[in-house]
Every structure is written in structure tokens, then in C-alpha cells.
Amino acid sequence: MNQLKSFFFMERCFNFLLSKAKTYQIPLLSSIAFSFLAYGFSLTNKLVNHDDVFYLFSKGGTTILGRWGLEICERFFPNFSMPWIYGIFSILLIALSVCVIVKIFSIRSNLLQILLAGIIATFPSFTAMMSYMFTASSFCLAILMTVTAGALLKKPTFLSVVFSLGCMIFSLSIYQAYISLASGLLILILIQEIIEGADAIYVFRKGLGYIIFLIVSVIGYYLATLVVQKILGLSFGSYANQYMTFSISELPDKITLSYTSFFNFLFGWPNWLIPAILARRLNYLFLGIIFVFFLIWSKFAKTKTLASILLFAALLSILPLAINCMYLVTPPAAIHSFVMYGFVCFYLLIILLADRCLDLPIKEKLLHRVHLCAVDIVSLSLALFVASNVYLANAAALNLHLQYENTYAFFTSVTADMKMMPEFNESTRLALIGDYQCPIYHDRYLFESRSLTGVEGMYPDSYSNAQFVEYYLGFPIPFASGEEVDAIKNTYEYANMPCYPYDGSLKFFGDILVVKLS
Secondary structure (H helix, E strand, O other), rough: OOOHHHHHHHHHHHHHHHHHHOOOOOHHHHHHHHHHHHHHHHOOOOOOOHHHEEEEEEEEOOOOOOOOOOHHHHHHOOOOOOOOOOOOOOHHHHHHHHHHHHHHHHHOOOHHHHHHHHHHHHHHHHHHHOOOOOHHHHHHHHHHHHHHEEEEEEEEEEOHHHHHHHHHHHHHHOHHHHHHHHHOOOOOOOOHHHHOOOOOHHHHHHHHHHHHHHHHHHHHHHHHHHHHHHHHHOOOOHHHHHHHHHHOHHHHHHHHHHHHHHHHHHHHOOOOOOHHHHHHHHHHHHHHHHHHHHHHHHHHHOOOOOOHHHHHHHHHHHHHHHOOOHHHHHOHHHHOHHHHHHHHHHHHHHHHHHHHHHHOOOOOOHHHHHHHHHHHHHHHHHHHHHHHHHHHHHHHHHHHHHHHHHHHHHHHHHHHHHHHHOOOOOOOEEEEEEOOOOOOHHHHHOOOHOOOOOOOOOOOOOOOOOHHHHEEEEEEOOOOOOHHHHHHHOOOHOOOOOOOOOOOOEEEEEOOOHHHHH
16 A cells, blocks of 8 residues: 555655645635635526626637637636536635645634635635636636735745746736736735734845735736737736736825725725725724734834834835735726735734734733734634625625526517517517616615625626627527617607507517617
8 A cells, every 4th residue: 555655656646635625624624614605606506697698608809808828727717617616626726725824824723724724615706706707717726826926926946936926927818917916925925924913124125025926927918918819819808908008107106005095994984895894994993903903013022122123014015015006007997806816815914913912922921911912803803704704695686586587587578579479570679778777675775795796696788788689588689789779769759669568669670670779
């Protein structure tokens, strides 16, 4: 048996993975458990939004958006938006990312490891990501590559830096927004080293190295993208050109915007990043906890110096910019929920501080009890935050389900009405014109979940309605072109049509059957 173990490569790999799973069983199992609590319904039901319907059998925009890594992911994540298989893959990849983060920061408290897993696996940005199931597993792989890059950089050697650079470039090639996650993690690594007594000059120099690493990663990714596009004879699409901008002259304004938006996201405007009211209120407490822990460390840490205290404060002040660095290269209109996944670093900071502050030598009995009470408050608050996110994820799934049922019922009714018309034949084309007004129950009961990107679901007036009719109703009727629709909208006959579902809301204009929605 020993000879077999030493000979079979797969056997050695399995034993290695099994040993790591035992070492990190708490964060691993916690991540899986929280993920199933949050996304169990999403895994067992095909919930769709406008993009998921359109890209049901593809990865969406890839090389023309600079996301050539998605083309690589297609080789092992084939182009089928399968909720169970790719949902499981996504959960496992996130669970592995949690284990890497636990290793990076050496989180010792079992409770804090569990809460960290809950934060990472149920953060609203991840909930939004799971509504785009056609790319969810690929994006989770990018997250794993990002945290792996951070782990390799913690104790840099020539080889670790090279491998870290490769991981970061590959992550950016899947989704460019994870540069903010990398920036946040690297700031937290520097904060950890300050807390653990590293020399301030050493940490400062290491921070400069991290900045260079991030810049080289972005430049390397950009050059690799140009090479890939050159080989394939492609160029950046209009979407990429519109939403990727950088100007030195605008940098001060963008830095200011990064800071102001950071606090806006935490405390309620816009509310699409932290939609749940309870979670937004807890953020006030979390911000105070960070300040209190900074004061406690500054007073009681044995390894503190004036330089380390100032550097610690500087790193805390830079963290919002690192988390929001996408604002430096992207206009605000392009920032949405799962672009901001780097915001988990704010909560990772709280967990890191709580874990390290347990070691502070506080001899005063009263202060020691207050200190331990503060850690308990952190744990309870983070548990409430995770519970709020689990609730939000299930509300989002319910909203997607209800909106799908509503849209399916609408198109079933329209299809039946179309086939009843005497003029309907094999050459008929369809034009749905107008904005569909959603039922009131969506706004009344599920407003919080609907504010997340992608969770608003599929509507009859979504750009992918032709694909919905084809895939879900099995009725591949051709749709009229945009130019034809514009011409019909300017006619007297269309202006006098009532709105669907009332008599006269369906009318033929030549071979085009028009359904007036509004």
C-alpha cells in the first residue's frame, strides 16, 4: 500500500487535498453551509435575468470586452447556464477562497473563521453574481486567483511574485473589477504585519512593492489583451471603450469620488450594494469598532512605535480608496453591485482586528472585560450581518422566481392571442413596443432585493425577450428590427392602439404583428 501511495500521482494529490480539507474544515464547511442557506433555491431552480436568458448558451461578451479569460474558462466550464452544476462549482471555489484568506491572515478564532466564511459567501455582490449563472463559476475562479495572488505575495520570492502576477493577470482577464479585491487584500496584509510588530519602514517598502505589483498586473493584462485581440483580429467593443476610461487630470476628482462613494455605499445611498436596512445600520457600528480597536492597539500593543501608529492610520485611510479603485478607471455609470465585491475587505478588516486584539496585554481588569465584551459585540454584529445577507439572497431568489413566472405567463398569453389572429402565418414577425409595467407586489415586498444588479429579473420588455420566447416557450418567431419598430411608433395607427391586454392592442403592420405594451 505504501508503494501504491508513493507511485500514483492522483493518490498523492487526493491525500494532500484531504489533509488540507481537515486543516481548514471549519472555514470550508462553513462556506458550503452558508452558501446552501443563501442559494439553495437558486441551485435547484433555473432563475433568470435579462442577460442570463440572452447568454443561456455562451459566456457573454469575452475578448471584445477584454475578458479573454472567459474563453479559457469555456474549455472547462462549457457554455450552458446550469444552476446546479455551476452553482456547486461556484460554491466550492468560494469555499477555497475563504480557506486561502484564513491562511493569509492566520485567523485563529473558530467563531471568526465561521463568520468570515459567512461574509465572503453571502455578501450582496456575490448574491448578484449568482443571478448571472452563465458566468458565476468563471467569476468565482477569478476571485480564487485574486486571493491566491495575495497569498503568494505575502512572503515574496522571485517565483512567488511571478506566479502571483500570472494569477492576477488571469483574474483580470475574466473580470477586470477584481483589481479592487486585490488592492483591498494587499492593504489588509500590510495592516496585519503592522499589528504583528513588523518594522514600519519594512511595511512601507512592502506597500510600495504592492503598488508596483498592481500597476504591472494591469499593464500586463492590457498588453496580453492587445496580443489576444491582434491574434483573433478583434478590437475592444463600444461597451468596453465607453466604460474604461482614465485621465490624469481627472484623478483628484475620481479619488474624491472613491471616498465619498465608499461611505455612501455603507450607509444607504445608493442602496444597491448593501440593500438590507439592518446591514446598513450595522455598518455604523462596524466603523466605530474599527476606530475603537485602533485606539486599543495604539495604547496597549507592546510592539507599537510612533511610526507604526502613523502607518496604521495611513493604511486605514487608504483602504476605502483601494476598495473603490474601480472609480479611478471607470465612470460611475459602470459601477454596479458585483463590481464592488472588494467591499468584503471592510468586513475582513473587522475580523482581522478582532482576532489580533485578543492577544493585547491589557492588565486592568475592567478594561480587559470591556475589551472581551467588544469582541463579543463584533461577533454578534457580524452574525446579524451574515443573517441579513442570507435573508437578502433568498428574497432575491424569490423575486427572480416571481418575475420569471410573471414573464412566462405574459408571453404564454401573448402567444395564444397571436395564434388566434386570422392574419397570423409562417411569415409573421413580432414587435413588442413600449415599457412593461411590473405588478405592484414587486415594489411593495421585494424592493430591497431588486436593487441588486441582475436580481430585477426578466421582463417582457427586456432586450432578450426574443430568446425568452424561443427557449422557454419553444416558439422561435422572428422579431422586427429596431428601425422597423421606430417607423411603426411614428404612425397614427400605433398611437391610437390601446395597451395590452385590451382589445385592439395587437395589430398587424404588414407582416409585423405589433403588441403595444405601454
